Amino acid sequence: xxxxxxxxxxxxxxxxxxxxxxxxxxxxxxxxxxxxxxxxxxxxxxxxxxxxxxxxxxxxxxxxxxxxxxxxxxxxxxxxxxxxxxxxxxxxxxxxxxxxxxxxxxxxxxxxxxxxxxxxxxxxxxxxxxxxxxxxxxxxxxxxxxxxxxxxxxxxxxxxxxxxxxxxxxxxxxxxxxxxxxxxxxxxxxxxxxxxxxxxxxxxxxxxxxxxxxxxxxxxxxxxxxxxxxxxxxxxxxx
Amino acid sequence: xxxxxxxxxxxxxxxxxxxxxxxxxxxxxxxxxxxxxxxxxxxxxxxxxxxxxxxxxxxxxxxxxxxxxxxxxxxxxxxxxxxxxxxxxxxxxxxxxxxxxxxxxxxxxxxxxxxxxxx
Numbered sequence: 001x002x003x004x005x006x007x008x009x010x011x012x013x014x015x016x017x018x019x020x021x022x023x024x025x026x027x028x029x030x031x032x033x034x035x036x037x038x039x040x041x042x043x044x045x046x047x048x049x050x051x052x053x054x055x056x057x058x059x060x061x062x063x064x065x066x067x068x069x070x071x072x073x074x075x076x077x078x079x080x081x082x083x084x085x086x087x088x089x090x091x092x093x094x095x096x097x098x099x100x101x102x103x104x105x106x107x108x109x110x111x112x113x114x115x116x117x118x119x120x121x122x123x124x125x126x127x128x129x130x131x132x133x134x135x136x137x138x139x140x141x142x143x144x145x146x147x148x149x150x151x152x153x154x155x156x157x158x159x160x161x162x163x164x165x166x167x168x169x170x171x172x173x174x175x176x177x178x179x180x181x182x183x184x185x186x187x188x189x190x191x192x193x194x195x196x197x198x199x200x201x202x203x204x205x206x207x208x209x210x211x212x213x214x215x216x217x218x219x220x221x222x223x224x225x226x227x228x229x230x231x232x233x234x235x236x237x238x239x
Numbered sequence: 240x241x242x243x244x245x246x247x248x249x250x251x252x253x254x255x256x257x258x259x260x261x262x263x264x265x266x267x268x269x270x271x272x273x274x275x276x277x278x279x280x281x282x283x284x285x286x287x288x289x290x291x292x293x294x295x296x297x298x299x300x301x302x303x304x305x306x307x308x309x310x311x312x313x314x315x316x317x318x319x320x321x322x323x324x325x326x327x328x329x330x331x332x333x334x335x336x337x338x339x340x341x342x343x344x345x346x347x348x349x350x351x352x353x354x355x356x357x358x
Contacts, residue, residue, distance in 0.1 A: 060336035067334070067348040074345045081343075 030177045035226035036234035038173030038239045040117060043148070044069055049059070050116040053142070055123050057180060061168035062119075069089055074115070078135065079164070081107050082128055091130075095146045100134035108135065110142045118143055120151035121167050122232075124216065133216070140219050143239040149220070151235045156207045158231035164202040240305040261294075270305070278312075288322055301331075303340075310344075 043050060050071040052060050055078050066073040084106070087098040118139055124132055139149060154162055165177040180201060208216065210225065210233075217223050217237045226234040248266045251257065255271035262278040269277075270287030276295045277284060284301035286292055290305035297312045303323040311317060313331040321339035327346040336342065 047250075058336065058340055058342045060338065060340070063334070063336060063346050067346055070348075072345060072347050075342045077341065077343065080341070 028164060029168075030165075032175050032177055032228070032230060034154075034173055034175050034234060035228070036236045037169065037175060039224075039226075039236055040137075040148060040150060041172035044071070044172065051114060053110075053115045053118045055119060056070045056121045057166040059166060060170045061170065061176070065169045073164070076107060078107060078123055079126055082131055097130040098128045100131050103131055104134055104138055108138045108142065113144045113147075114142050116144055116147050118149040119167075120149055122152045122154075122165065124151055124208065125154050125204055125206065126164050127205065129205060136216055137219070140239060145239055147239045149239070151218075151237075153208050153213055153233045153235060154204060155231045155233060156209075157173050158204070158207070160204055162204050162231075164204075186188075253287070267298075286323075295327075 003041070044066075050066075051074070052066050052071055053074045053076065055076055056062075056219045057077050057080070058075050062074065063073055082098060082103065087103055089097060089102075091097045091098045124136070127135065143149060164180045166180055168175050168176040168178065213225075213233075213235055214223060217235070220237040220239050222238045226236070229233060248268055249263060251267070251269045251271045251273065253270040254342050256274075257272070258274045260264075260276050261273060261276070263350075264272075264279075264282060266283045266285070267277070268278055268285045268287060269290045269292060271289070272291045272293075274293045277292070277298070278296075279298040283302070284296060284298040285302040286305045286307055288304045290303075292305075292307045293309060295309045295311075296307070299313065299315045300317070301311055301313045302320065303325055304317045304320045305322065306324045308326045309331045310327045311325070311331070313329075315331070316333040316335070317329055317331045319325060319334075319336045319340040319342065321337040323337075323340040323342075325341065326343045328347065330347045330349055332349060334346060334348065
């Protein structure tokens with residue numbers, strides 16, 4: 001099963017190169033409806049303060065959205081964190097991978113059952129393969145029982161050059177999407193180290209089908225799919 | 240960017256490295272390196288674009304243009320400018336974050352009632 005999944009995951013890896021022209025484009029903002037976010041919005045309105053983990057690029061809009069409602073928000077950009085050069089290592093076959101233990105030693109350091117909501121956005125599609133399962137395992141442990149995780153997955157129709165977006169919450173079921181344009185500061189990563197692999201921006205690493213998504217979240221109590229019109233499936237899972 | 244000149248503003252230039260506890264009763268502009276802790280109870284801290292702070296920070300207002308690693312407690316407001324790279328938890332009454340700023344940590348907006356109760 002694992003090898004089948006790995007082969008499938010290789011579908012888009014390195015299939016085409018990004019262009020300088022694309023990365024030089026200004027960061028345009030698009031708006032999209034999000035059924036998954038709409039479902040989560042019932043939580044935002046409750047009196048009890050929530051603990052929310054946003055795993056996308058630092059978003060002033062999201063921080064404002066949650067803090068205005070009295071919730072606590074944690075921001076952690078795992079894609080940028082995954083570009084740290086010290087994570088690069090080789091597996092038993094000599095293939096270059098990222099050291100997931102080291103990555104989890106540096107990131108997602110929270111007590112167990114800490115968060116009510118995790119906003120994963122499109123992280124699984126763009127995160128290096130060696131980190132996907134370990135990260136999902138850690139997210140399961142930091143979510144409270146009954147806590148919810150929202151993630152977006154491209155369908156195969158999206159194509160390998162689907163741009164990586166950051167997501168800003170503008171209304172309870174509406175997101176503003178801003179294409180991530182790699183800047184000098186971003187390429188440097190939080191510790192200041194430069195990582196050349198992301199010089200052209202983050203690339204779609206793979207496309208999960210529904211069965212792969214169910215396998216990815218097999219430890220969770222329930223999973224709900226929302227099919228959107230922009231070749232994206234939204235997935236809401238409950239621990 | 241040069242530091243604003245003021246009679247009540249202490250400055251730490253970009254070639255200066257300080258390790259230890261830093262406290263004061265005037266505003267402080269740091270463009271160098273500070274490691275330890277910074278306490279400016281009723282005054283403001285500005286971390287310049289070359290500033291690199293590895294310290295817990297307590298001040299009335301905190302403006303970050305450079306790097307700050309450590310927990311931040313501001314009795315009034317925190318501003319993260321677009322070049323800011325902050326790793327640590329932020330507790331404040333008000334916060335503004337410019338597009339492009341990087342934050343790894345918690346944002347906890349505390350009302351005056353929260354602060355009085357020590358939450």
